[in-house]
Amino acid sequence: xxxxxxxxxxxxDRDIEVMTSGLPYLGGWDTSAPWVVGADELxxxxxRIVALATHEYAHCVDADSVLPGYxxxxxxxxxxxxxxxxxxxxxxxxxxxSAQNDLLADFKAEGASSRGLLxxxxxxxxxxxxxxxxxxxxxxxxxxxxxxxxxxxxxxxAEIPPLSAAAADAVRVVRSVTDTIxxxxxxxxxxxxxxxxxxxxxxxxGAQTLPWLSGPDxxxxxxxxxxASSAGRLSAIDCAVPSFDDLLVAELVQxxxxxxxxxxxxxxxxxxxxxRERVAAGEASDVxxxxxxxxxxxxxxxxxxxxxxxxxxxxxxxxxxxxxTPPALIDLEGFANDLTDICHMQRRESAGQEETGPGxxxxxxxxxxxxxxxxxxxxEGAPADDPWARLDRMVGLSGVKSTVRRALRGAExxxxxxxxxxxxxxxxxxxxxxxxxxxxxxxxxxxxxxxYRERGVLRTGKLTEVSRxxxxxxxxxxxxxxxxxxxxxxxxxxxxxxxxxxxxxxGRSDYGKEAVDELMTxxxxxxxxxxxxxxxxxxQMQSLLRANPGLESRFGNRVSFDDFSDDELVQIFHGMVxxxxxxxxxxxxxxxRSHLPRKRTPRYGNAREMRRLFEATVERQxxxxxxxxxxxxxxxxxxxxxxxxxxxxxxxxxxxRIFRTAEQDLSRLVGLDPIKREVAGLVNEVQMEDLxxxxxxxxxxxxxxxxxxxxxxxxxxxxxxxxxxxxHGLGLLSQGHLVExxxxxxxxxxxxxxxxxxxxxxxxxxxxxxxxxxxxSLATGYENDFGQEAISKLxxxxxxxxxxxxxxxxxxxxxxxxxxxxxxGLASRFPIRFDFPDYSDDELIDVLIRFAQADGRTVGPEAxxxxxxxxxxxxxxxxxxxxxDVRSLFSAAKRHQISRLADERSLHEVQPERVRTLLPVDFxxxxx
Numbered sequence: 001x002x003x004x005x006x007x008x009x010x011x012x013d014r015d016i017e018v019m020t021s022g023l024p025y026l027g028g029w030d031t032s033a034p035w036v037v038g039a040d041e042l043x044x045x046x047x048r049i050v051a052l053a054t055h056e057y058a059h060c061v062d063a064d065s066v067l068p069g070y071x072x073x074x075x076x077x078x079x080x081x082x083x084x085x086x087x088x089x090x091x092x093x094x095x096x097x098s099a100q101n102d103l104l105a106d107f108k109a110e111g112a113s114s115r116g117l118l119x120x121x122x123x124x125x126x127x128x129x130x131x132x133x134x135x136x137x138x139x140x141x142x143x144x145x146x147x148x149x150x151x152x153x154x155x156x157x158a159e160i161p162p163l164s165a166a167a168a169d170a171v172r173v174v175r176s177v178t179d180t181i182x183x184x185x186x187x188x189x190x191x192x193x194x195x196x197x198x199x200x201x202x203x204x205x206g207a208q209t210l211p212w213l214s215g216p217d218x219x220x221x222x223x224x225x226x227x228a229s230s231a232g233r234l235s236a237i238d239c240a241v242p243s244f245d246d247l248l249v250a251e252l253v254q255x256x257x258x259x260x261x262x263x264x265x266x267x268x269x270x271x272x273x274x275x276r277e278r279v280a281a282g283e284a285s286d287v288x289x290x291x292x293x294x295x296x297x298x299x300x301x302x303x304x305x306x307x308x309x310x311x312x313x314x315x316x317x318x319x320x321x322x323x324x325t326p327p328a329l330i331d332l333e334g335f336a337n338d339l340t341d342i343c344h345m346q347r348r349e350s351a352g353q354e355e356t357g358p359g360x361x362x363x364x365x366x367x368x369x370x371x372x373x374x375x376x377x378x379x380e381g382a383p384a385d386d387p388w389a390r391l392d393r394m395v396g397l398s399g400v401k402s403t404v405r406r407a408l409r410g411a412e413x414x415x416x417x418x419x420x421x422x423x424x425x426x427x428x429x430x431x432x433x434x435x436x437x438x439x440x441x442x443x444x445x446x447x448x449x450x451x452y453r454e455r456g457v458l459r460t461g462k463l464t465e466v467s468r469x470x471x472x473x474x475x476x477x478x479x480x481x482x483x484x485x486x487x488x489x490x491x492x493x494x495x496x497x498x499x500x501x502x503x504x505x506x507g508r509s510d511y512g513k514e515a516v517d518e519l520m521t522x523x524x525x526x527x528x529x530x531x532x533x534x535x536x537x538x539x540q541m542q543s544l545l546r547a548n549p550g551l552e553s554r555f556g557n558r559v560s561f562d563d564f565s566d567d568e569l570v571q572i573f574h575g576m577v578x579x580x581x582x583x584x585x586x587x588x589x590x591x592x593r594s595h596l597p598r599k600r601t602p603r604y605g606n607a608r609e610m611r612r613l614f615e616a617t618v619e620r621q622x623x624x625x626x627x628x629x630x631x632x633x634x635x636x637x638x639x640x641x642x643x644x645x646x647x648x649x650x651x652x653x654x655x656x657r658i659f660r661t662a663e664q665d666l667s668r669l670v671g672l673d674p675i676k677r678e679v680a681g682l683v684n685e686v687q688m689e690d691l692x693x694x695x696x697x698x699x700x701x702x703x704x705x706x707x708x709x710x711x712x713x714x715x716x717x718x719x720x721x722x723x724x725x726x727x728h729g730l731g732l733l734s735q736g737h738l739v740e741x742x743x744x745x746x747x748x749x750x751x752x753x754x755x756x757x758x759x760x761x762x763x764x765x766x767x768x769x770x771x772x773x774x775x776x777s778l779a780t781g782y783e784n785d786f787g788q789e790a791i792s793k794l795x796x797x798x799x800x801x802x803x804x805x806x807x808x809x810x811x812x813x814x815x816x817x818x819x820x821x822x823x824x825g826l827a828s829r830f831p832i833r834f835d836f837p838d839y840s841d842d843e844l845i846d847v848l849i850r851f852a853q854a855d856g857r858t859v860g861p862e863a864x865x866x867x868x869x870x871x872x873x874x875x876x877x878x879x880x881x882x883x884x885d886v887r888s889l890f891s892a893a894k895r896h897q898i899s900r901l902a903d904e905r906s907l908h909e910v911q912p913e914r915v916r917t918l919l920p921v922d923f924x925x926x927x928x
Contacts, residue, residue: 011306020343024102027162029094029118029313031209035161037099045103048156049085050755051539052077056546057149061136073786074107080133081153082107086121087129088157088166090212090219091324092317093121094332117336125216125262125321130170131194143186147178148549155552169206173213175553176201220266220321223314230311239299241311242287244318245271249278250287251319251329260322289329297338301346305339387450394440395575396568403559404448407431410557411457430523430554433535435561438606441535442496444559448531449494458531459492466495468502471515479511483518487530494531501540504548516548523554564606566596572607576614583639591645597803613645620644658736659729666722670850670883671843672715678834679723686730703802704732705829707820708810710836713882716810717771719834724769727806734804735767743777746790754786758793762805769806776815779822791823798829839882844871847883851890858917866920867893893922 011033018025018034024042028034037045052058058075074082082104086093100119133153137146151171158167177186177197189197199214211219224244231241242250245267252259259276267275299308312335319327326332391401411429431448433441446463453461466486473479487495497503503512523532534541534555545552564572573592577584595613597604605612621644625632663683666676682704704727708716721738728736739761746758762770772778772794778787798807809830811819820827839847845868852859859867867889874885881888897918 011309013305016305016309016339016343017347019096020340022340024099025096026099026103026160028096030089030162031166031211032162037102042099042102045160046105047755048159049078049081049107051542052081052153052156054756055152057141057145057152060149061140077149077153078107080136081156084129084133084153084157085160085163087123087127088163088170088210090317091123091125091127092320093119094313094316095119116333117340118333120326120332122320122325124324125260128191128195128198128213130173130198130213131191134194135191138187143178143183144549147174150174151552152546166209169202169209170213173198173201173206173210216262216321217265220263220318223318224266226310227314227318230307230314233304233307234295234299234311237299237302237304239295239302239304239308241292241295241315244315245275245278246285246287247315247329248275248319248322249283250285251327252279252322253282253285254328255323257323263322266318287329289331292329293331293334293338296335297342300339300342305343308335309339387447387454391444391447391451394443395571396564397440397444397561400440400444400559400561403557404444404451407448407557407559408451408455408457411452412455429527429557430532430534432541432555432558433533433561434538434541434558435535436537436563436604436606438604438608438611439561439563440607441561442498444561445494445496445533445535448533452494452531458494459529462490462493464490464493464495465498467498468512468515471497471519472503472511474511479514480518483515483522487519487522487526490530491526492529494533497532497534499536500534501536501544504540504544513548516544516551520548520550520554563604566593569596569606569610573610573614576610577640580614580618581638582618583635585639585641587642588640588645591642595645617644655729655731657729658725662722662725662729666719666726669715669718669722670846671839672719672836675715675719675834675836679719679726682832683726683730686727686732702831703798703829704832705798705802705807706809706832706834707816707830708808708834708836709813709816710810710834711812711838711880711882713884713886714836714838715883716834716836717773719836720769720771720808720810723808724806728768733768733806737765737768738771739765739768740771740773742773743787743790746772746794747778747786749786754789755793758790759797762793762797762801765807766801766805769808771808771810773810774815775809776811776819779819788822791826795823795825795829838875838880841868841872841875844868844882844886847886848890851887852918855890855894856916857894858913860917860919863893863918863920863923866923870923889923893918896922896925 011028015028015034018036019028021036024037025034026032026037053075055077058077061076061080085103095118097117097119130150133150134146137149141149151174154167154171154174158164158171160167180201181197186194186197195213195215199218202210202213207214207218207222211222227244231243234241248259248263259272259279263275264272296308296312299305312330312332316327316330316332319330391404394401407429414429433445435441442463442465445465449458449461449463451461452458464486470486471479471483473482503516519532523530532554534544536544538560570589570592574584574589592613617640621640624641624644625636666679669676708720710716717738717740720740724733724736724738727733741761745761746754748754748757778790780787794807797805807829809816809819820830845864848864848867849859870889871885874880900919900922901915
């Protein structure tokens with residue numbers, strides 16, 4: 001992943017390798033280095049974009065009239081985000097075609113039409129995406145809200161590495177303009193005035209990443225300089241290309257257009273007039289596209305791929321903005337193909353063998369502080385307790401370590417400026433720690449305090465760890481004093497707010513908002529005295545920031561704590577063993593790896609899971625050795641074995657008890673004999689697999705997802721609930737709970753919202769059973785129905801979490817056939833099928849008797865006969881509900897009984913036996 005955004009001229013051989021790998025990538029053709037987009041990265045980018053569908057201003061504008069070309073069901077804020085993704089780097093978008101299509105799938109109405117390597121899009125040269133977006137939002141919102149919405153969108157864009165620097169500079173521009181220019185001026189500013197304000201706020205540094213926000217003159221001058229520089233490098237190796245003047249004349253004469261006035265500054269006044277005269281005269285030219293392509297190809301072969309690339313891109317952009325359309329003389333698609341073919345050939349020749357296969361992913365430059373490798377580095381010979389050394393020894397966290405170094409350099413520079421008498425207000429240095437549990441957030445916060453103390457940034461560096469309970473009071477006036485008390489304790493050090501998102505709780509009686517307001521005041525007042533670190537899950541923390549607009553500006557850096565890889569988790573386990581002075585027997589590491597889930601749950605505990613495993617291992621070793629303490633050797637006491645790691649599920653008394661009670665509950669259900677036999681068969685299969693596994697025989701790992709087919713009221717939900725407990729008792733499911741959902745729990749009204757709703761329900765079901773009632777309703781077959789989006793997410797989770805999730809799709813026979821046919825991957829995901837028969841008349845009466853017994857009521861023979869008659873009549877009508885209709889009948893009979901007794905006399909005079917007894921008339925008069 002690239003950690004900088006250089007001009008295209010400085011692309012390295014590694015960058016060229018990435019761009020010619022055949023893998024999707026972003027960047028490389030604009031002002032940023034290329035970044036390979038893997039499936040996980042792409043999913044992450046798209047999920048962050050789609051998450052804006054739930055933003056409070058998701059429907060901020062009438063997007064159909066002002067943002068055409070996008071899917072109608074995409075919320076306006078998502079459309080605006082995609083628009084900024086395409087226009088951020090200026091009026092000419094050049095992007096890898098594969099990455100563009102993957103990125104914009106489901107967002108744009110037609111996607112990228114090109115079938116080649118590149119996707120190109122051209123806007124008018126005077127067009128400013130920021131002015132357009134600002135004015136679009138200003139039609140509906142005030143200045144503050146406009147800036148906030150733009151900031152939220154740009155923060156999402158900033159999480160895409162090739163766009164991060166440009167988006168961050170754009171955020172800075174928006175904030176600067178909002179903070180420094182009176183709202184009245186911004187309210188009435190015309191487009192050209194706004195463009196000038198944004199350009200002034202951008203500054204020279206920002207012009208490197210967002211040249212077109214500086215204005216067309218500045219951007220075109222930069223392109224002209226790059227064109228001349230690269231032309232000089234090409235000329236040095238005898239690969240001459242036409243001058244910009246000749247190229248421009250040939251292009252415009254061929255297109256039949258005049259020289260646009262926007263080029264006057266870039267060309268210079270005299271050159272501009274000369275070129276204008278040549279074009280007006282229709283000057284003949286020998287500049288041809290194939291000649292240019294051949295010269296660029298020779299340059300690539302000669303080792304100047306970077307110069308050839310820069311010249312081609314600069315020339316393409318310059319000519320495109322002259323006529324607001326891709327130029328005819330610069331065949332950029334052809335150049336991309338030549339670049340790929342030549343680089344492949346050169347790599348084969350260099351390696352003496354076939355080049356890297358398409359499945360092997362070349363690495364782009366690593367993130368970090370490559371520009372200053374010594375900055376914040378651990379000093380040679382540093383003592384073991386040195387905080388930098390301890391941070392460096394922490395497993396993984398390379399991105400975290402780089403961000404900490406960068407934040408420290410910023411804090412030290414701010415201190416140095418103050419010492420030099422500079423009155424510039426320093427940037428906020430408080431930190432957001434985003435990530436799952438067990439990723440090292442608390443420990444890193446502690447080390448940051450120590451490092452800042454050693455560097456003189458903080459006086460004590462002491463860590464004060466708080467949660468919501470430490471900050472929020474239970475009554476009026478209690479919260480602010482609690483916040484001030486904790487802030488005072490942290491003075492000179494670090495205030496670490498764990499699960500900070502819990503301060504954002506909806507409800508008028510909640511005082512979390514008061515705590516946030518007080519925190520913001522203290523963070524600003526004591527910004528040099530306390531470092532505040534707010535930690536929590538990424539999505540929830542984003543919600544906290546959105547609910548409190550002033551909070552985001554208080555935090556200068558976001559530190560992302562990624563989940564640990566399997567290798568890193570094993571390394572963490574080894575560290576715990578080493579610190580406790582244990583030894584590991586052969587085979588233990590393999591057993592530890594077998595305990596790692598094949599697919600992590602979204603809230604996986606990372607190092608905490610390794611801590612639990614280590615502590616359970618030590619406990620099991622103690623139980624194993626406790627019977628012979630007198631003859632143990634030191635080596636036996638120190639050694640952890642495979643048996644200590646492995647949990648014997650069949651010795652777990654609690655799970656055995658859960659299994660027994662669940663089996664008993666199943667056997668007590670009325671009827672369902674075929675289902676009971678099927679469940680017994682599943683249990684036997686699991687138990688046999690355990691025996692085979694213990695004997696060293698390989699068993700299959702087929703998923704256990706099921707179809708429950710049958711009419712309403714045949715016991716499907718109750719069997720699913722019992723089956724979840726049975727599988728938990730057998731050790732197949734970690735929790736054994738049931739999550740029951742319907743279409744409305746999974747499907748939303750806008751694209752992206754359905755995936756979020758479905759994912760939330762699926763996440764809640766991990767460790768148990770997800771029971772989808774009337775699952776066929778997800779496949780309506782209607783155009784623009786989002787049921788298919790839910791099905792796609794469902795299939796992904798069914799495969800990824802098959803080891804700890806059972807999905808049961810329930811419904812009626814024919815409708816369920818349509819459901820399975822709606823997606824080619826569905827039928828194979830449900831290998832187990834249960835057919836639930838209707839209850840017989842005798843079984844329905846048995847169900848009624850059980851309802852009455854559970855309610856403490858008596859139903860005599862005559863009343864049962866009347867109930868049997870009514871149920872038999874109901875069975876012959878469409879939509880018979882089996883046990884559901886029995887329950888409805890029973891409830892109606894009870895209501896009639898109460899009415900009957902009330903008519904006869906006062907209820908308090910009625911004998912208890914009469915209250916408990918249901919008569920035939922109660923059933924006869926009921927409605928079912």
